[in-house]
Amino acid sequence: MAYPAADSPDPIDAVSGKTIISSADLARIVDRIAHQILEKTDGARDTMLLGIPTRGVPLARRLASRIRSFESVEVPVGALDVTLYRDDLRLRGARAVGPTDLPRGGVDARRVILVDDVLFSGRTIRAALDALADLGRPRIVQLAVLVDRGHRELPIRADYVGKNIPTSVDESVRVLLAETDGIDEIRITGKEPS
Amino acid sequence: MTPPLKLKHLLSAGDLNRDEATLVLDTATEMAATAGREVKKLPTLRGRTVVNLFYEDSTRTRISFEAAAKRLSADVINFSAKGSSVSKGESLKDTALTLQAMGADAVVIRHSASGAPHRLAHWIDGTVINAGDGTHEHPTQALLDAYTIRSRHGRIEGLKVAIVGDVLHSRVARSNVALLHTLGAHVTLVAPPTLLPVGAVAWPVDLGFDLDAVLPTADVVMMLRVQRERMTDSFFPSEREYARRYGLDADRVRSLPSHAIVMHPGPMNRGMEIAPEVADSARSTIVEQVANGVSVRMAVLYLMLGGSR
Numbered sequence: 001m002a003y004p005a006a007d008s009p010d011p012i013d014a015v016s017g018k019t020i021i022s023s024a025d026l027a028r029i030v031d032r033i034a035h036q037i038l039e040k041t042d043g044a045r046d047t048m049l050l051g052i053p054t055r056g057v058p059l060a061r062r063l064a065s066r067i068r069s070f071e072s073v074e075v076p077v078g079a080l081d082v083t084l085y086r087d088d089l090r091l092r093g094a095r096a097v098g099p100t101d102l103p104r105g106g107v108d109a110r111r112v113i114l115v116d117d118v119l120f121s122g123r124t125i126r127a128a129l130d131a132l133a134d135l136g137r138p139r140i141v142q143l144a145v146l147v148d149r150g151h152r153e154l155p156i157r158a159d160y161v162g163k164n165i166p167t168s169v170d171e172s173v174r175v176l177l178a179e180t181d182g183i184d185e186i187r188i189t190g191k192e193p194s
Numbered sequence: 195m196t197p198p199l200k201l202k203h204l205l206s207a208g209d210l211n212r213d214e215a216t217l218v219l220d221t222a223t224e225m226a227a228t229a230g231r232e233v234k235k236l237p238t239l240r241g242r243t244v245v246n247l248f249y250e251d252s253t254r255t256r257i258s259f260e261a262a263a264k265r266l267s268a269d270v271i272n273f274s275a276k277g278s279s280v281s282k283g284e285s286l287k288d289t290a291l292t293l294q295a296m297g298a299d300a301v302v303i304r305h306s307a308s309g310a311p312h313r314l315a316h317w318i319d320g321t322v323i324n325a326g327d328g329t330h331e332h333p334t335q336a337l338l339d340a341y342t343i344r345s346r347h348g349r350i351e352g353l354k355v356a357i358v359g360d361v362l363h364s365r366v367a368r369s370n371v372a373l374l375h376t377l378g379a380h381v382t383l384v385a386p387p388t389l390l391p392v393g394a395v396a397w398p399v400d401l402g403f404d405l406d407a408v409l410p411t412a413d414v415v416m417m418l419r420v421q422r423e424r425m426t427d428s429f430f431p432s433e434r435e436y437a438r439r440y441g442l443d444a445d446r447v448r449s450l451p452s453h454a455i456v457m458h459p460g461p462m463n464r465g466m467e468i469a470p471e472v473a474d475s476a477r478s479t480i481v482e483q484v485a486n487g488v489s490v491r492m493a494v495l496y497l498m499l500g501g502s503r
Contacts (some may be wrong), residue, residue, distance in 0.1 A: 081224070084238040084266075084496070094199070094500030096217060097224040134233035 017174065021163065021186035026146075029162040030059070033144055034066035036160050037113065038073075046139070047111040048076040052128055053098035058179035059146060060115040076103030080114070080135075082127035102135065112138040113160075117175035119145040122156035147186060149173045199497040203315045203322040207333040207369035212376050219341050221493035222486070228265075229489070239268035242499055245298040247289070248325075249275045249305040254460055254484050255325050255335070259302045262491035268499070271298070286310060290317045300499055303327070308365075321498050329363050329424065335459055336369035338490040340377060342479050343414055345486070346455050351378035356408045357399075358384045359418035359440055359467050362391050363425070366459045367418055371397055384408050386440065388429040405440055409449045416457040417442050417468045433466055443469040447477065455479050 021029070041047050044067055051060030057079045064075045081098035089095075114128050125143060132141060144160035149167045167173060167188065174187045199217065201209055210218070228236060244263040248256050256272070263270045273289075275281070280289065286305070293301060300321040303311045308328030315322040326332040344350050355374055361367045361383050374381050375398040382400040383390065394401060402408050409415065420436065430436045437443075442456065450456075456468075456478045464470045473480060 084228075084236045089238065089500045092501070094497050097221050097496075099224065100227060130237065134231055134235075136232055 017172075017187035017189035019185050020165065020188050023184040026184045026186065029146065030062050031066055033146075033160045033162050034063050034070060037063065037144065038067060038071055040159070041111060041113075043071060044073045044075050045111075046109075047113060048078065048103050048107070049113050049115050049144075050078045050080040050102075050107075050128075050132075052114060052116045052124060053079055053081050055117040055175055055177050055180055056115045058177050059117060061179075063115060063144070076105075078102045080128055080131055082124055082131050085127035085130045087123060087127065100131075100135075107132065107136040107138045109137070109139050111140045111142065113142045113144050115144045117146050117177075118173050119143070119148045119156075119158050119161075120151060120173075122152045122154035125156050126154050146175055147173055201498060203311070203324075204333050204494060204498065205311050205315065205322065205324045206331045207336040207373040208376075209333070210373065210376065212378075215337070215340070215373060215376055218337055218490065218493050218497060219344060221497060222337075222341050222489040223345075225265075225492040225496070226486070226489040235265055235267055237267050238496055239263070239266040239499055242268045242299040243271065243297055244268045244300045244302060244495065244499075245271045245273060245293050245296075246325075247273045247293070247301050247303045249280070249286075249303075249310070250326070252304055252326070254487065255304060255332075258484070258487040259323075259325060259334075259491050261488045262495055265488070265492055266495055268299075268495070271296075286314065287317055290314050294318045294320070300495065323494065323498070326365055328365065329368075330365050331369045331372075332365040332459075333369050333373070334487070334491055334494060335366050336373040337494065338483055338487045339366075339370055339416065339457060339459070340373055341486050341490050342457065342483050343379075343455070345482075346479060347413060347453070350374065353379045353413040354382070354411055355379050355414040355416060356382045356384055356405075356412040357416045357418065358405060358408075358442070360389050360420045360429075361385045361394065361418065362389045362429070363421040364418045370416065371399055375399070379414075382408055382412075384440070386430055386436070405442075405446065406449065409446055410451070412450060412454055414455055414457060415442065415450065416459075417462075419459065419461065420463055420467055437466050441465075441467055441469065442472050444471050447472050447475070450477075457483060459483070 038044055049060040049064055051057035060077045064077045067075050079099055079101050081100045083097045142159040145158045146162040148161045148164050151169055172189045176183050176185050178184050199214055246256055246259055260270050298320050302323045302325045304325040305327050308330035310327050311322050311324040324333055357367050371381055382402055384402045384405050458480050462468055
């Protein structure tokens with residue numbers, strides 16, 4: 001399965017930043033979110049996972065595969081690109097548009113769980129909610145993130161949080177996944193080289 | 195983050211390198227996917243103004259740009275020379291300065307003079323997109339043709355494309371030669387000697403005069419309109435003779451490989467460069483090209499206007 005290359009402004013080199021979550025811990029966190037989803041959604045009934053590219057998409061697939069192995073329920077997975085709905089295009093420039101692909105049947109009357117790697121300002125999720133509204137009318141929309149690093153700029157919160165990581169605004173939190181980066185871990189990079 | 199398209203203006207298909215052209219085609223694929231949505235409108239260019247400045251008649255290009263801009267929520271102002279102050283003698287420059295004063299973020303221009311978009315780009319601050327200038331270039335047509343080829347064949351690299359007919363007067367041919375060469379296709383121009391420009395020997399193409407020799411190996415046949423309105427001379431003896439030697443009829447289509455597609459930028463002279471039964475056949479992508487035009491122009495507008503200036 002090929003994923004579009006990450007368009008991060010400064011590509012992560014092998015040594016930059018401090019690893020705060022290792023591969024085994026990351027797998028445990030994904031397992032826990034999967035359990036929480038099952039618990040809070042009555043066994044994932046009428047539920048679909050929509051990953052936000054780039055890393056939300058493989059995360060959504062992993063969650064679906066964990067849910068399948070725990071309770072043998074098949075949760076549809078899709079991708080929801082939010083680029084065309086962003087409010088920072090003028091500031092940061094037009095960028096490549098990622099794929100949007102919805103599971104069959106669409107989002108109408110379903111429980112849609114948006115999946116992203118890091119929750120920061122909340123602006124990506126705001127864009128995702130707008131994009132979702134143009135695709136149909138879900139019965140309920142929830143949010144699952146691997147990392148909540150704080151510093152919200154909008155009244156948005158996640159329903160499922162893998163890990164709360166307190167950060168300063170200057171720092172940057174990077175989730176690396178085997179599917180996109182060849183390795184599973186979470187790194188934190190400071191302003192000055194550590 | 196560097197914007198993916200560094201172009202300020204799109205004046206020629208040669209302005210795009212291979213990565214940039216591929217980015218436009220990839221973005222167009224995503225834009226096409228939004229056409230199947232419940233709400234087709236995207237908020238991306240809200241608050242931007244796109245002016246369609248058309249000095250020459252056009253159906254599909256103008257409507258296509260208008261639809262593309264509106265799908266992206268831009269405000270669209272349509273200007274056609276007929277019924278404007280141009281008929282009172284206003285110059286292109288004065289018209290341009292008027293548009294500038296109105297705050298146009300992009301001007302899409304079609305003009306009968308080659309180089310008019312280039313001049314315009316020097317006069318105004320906004321982005322200029324060439325929608326066809328004289329016999330020079332029509333870059334968005336080349337992009338939509340490349341998109342159509344890619345969606346039918348899955349690739350462009352290595353394909354054999356025959357561009358047939360009135361190359362001399364065709365901006366579509368010039369833009370297609372540049373873009374298809376950039377994307378790695380082998381282009382052969384087939385035309386009566388009188389309708390091949392003198393400079394074509396320097397283009398990255400093969401030249402031929404015999405259509406029947408080219409068809410059996412072509413993956414794509416692109417028929418050009420015979421542009422009678424630009425013809426100031428007699429370039430061929432009669433329409434019947436042109437059709438017999440360079441028209442694509444059902445017999446010639448049978449000599450094409452089974453996977454080959456037939457393209458035409460429109461408007462067609464049915465019965466002259468293309469037979470009606472060929473134009474309406476399953477191999478023909480003519481209607482598809484029009485639909486793809488909207489997606490490709492959405493991609494161009496987004497990539498050129500979406501970012502900061």
